[in-house]
Amino acid sequence: MRMEMDIIVARGGFQVACQASFGPGVHMISGQVGSGKTTLALAMASLIPYQGRLDKEGVGDVLMSFQFPEHHITASRLDDEVRSWGLDPEQVLPGIGLDDRRGSDPLHLSRGGLKRLNLACVLARDPDLLILDEPFSSLDCVAKSQLCRAIEDRKGKITLLFSHERSVLPRVDTLSHVEYGRLIHHGTVPGSIAAWQGAPPYIRQTLQSGARPENITHKDAREAICRMRD
């Protein structure tokens, strides 16, 4: 299973180029707000037009989670919204604490509640290629940690994580950064961490102290510092 691309996406006077290849694993794609991450994510999901080549070898189903969860809503009841993803509400809603609100209008949920609903649905579908656009936005620390575990548990599938999250991140396999209208592929972890332009402050501080973390989570940073002191 592999996704290979050499594309240019133009959207509203803005252009972003991407030449990359992603196999099974978690691929972190960072970038400043407005750098073109969402544009690129939409193109990779084939939801907007692009120029160039985008091959999805051995990839069956593709799902994308939008940055704003309200953009996913197509039903006026919570249980119908879960059914619109082809899922059973009995299996999805209890897991996110919304079982007692199955008749409610999804748009009456908080942004965080909507985000948890959307992420629960896309993760339950377990697609071959999952594109997550800013999945950590609107989530509290507990929900962010749960999401990290769910992302790490997707074995043998491709997960593209577009995010500028600075605090809670999952263990990833490769790092890329979007800047000046193009995707810069840094390579596999841990070798690429030192070159990662989108590294959050705790990773930068760890690197500055001379420690070399195995991955990009807080735990990896702590362990790297401890190893250095030992």
Place this chain on the structure above:
Amino acid sequence: MQDARLRILTTIVLSAGAFISLYGALATLAWWLLLTPRWKALPHPRILLWVMVMIAITSLVSELSGGEGFSYMVRMIAILLIAAWAYSQRQDGELLDVSVWLMGKRIGFDIGLTAEMGMQSLGLIKQDIQQVRQAMAVKGMKFSVFSILPLAANIVMNQLRRTEEMAKMLTVRGYIRGGEIEPHFHTARIDYLLALSSLLVLTTAILSYY
């Protein structure tokens, strides 16, 4: 057409001309053909087709029931084309400028602000529809009659939410009524020509009516 005042005046004059009589509508169509970027000023072909089909159905019903269906169709098409041209020429903030220039910094500002917010909402609704289409594509859903109601409700709810946020923002910023703005307009020579020629269209429409 750069001057928003003259453009709005021209749009009103041509719409009135097209509405008054069939000859007025034909003169308006000729004005559109000769003096606008024509096809570049049209909405998306699919939207245009839907509107045209609706106008054609109404006209057919009117013609079959003894009304002036053909005349109605020509007049409505002329008004639609002029509206599309005016919309394509629009710049952000110009309705506020025109309103303040016309009615002053108190009531003019309020009306202009409301108009600008309305135009902004139209743009956002267009984005909402695009996002609903993407959501349906992600879920593998097909558009059906049964999906219209929840989708439309979703778009309306989003709009109401945004309106409430905008109202709160204006309140927080201390808006009560009126505001300070100095309208600026740039008038090109062609603007006068277009406005004057639209008056000729209206004259043709009035003369042919009597």
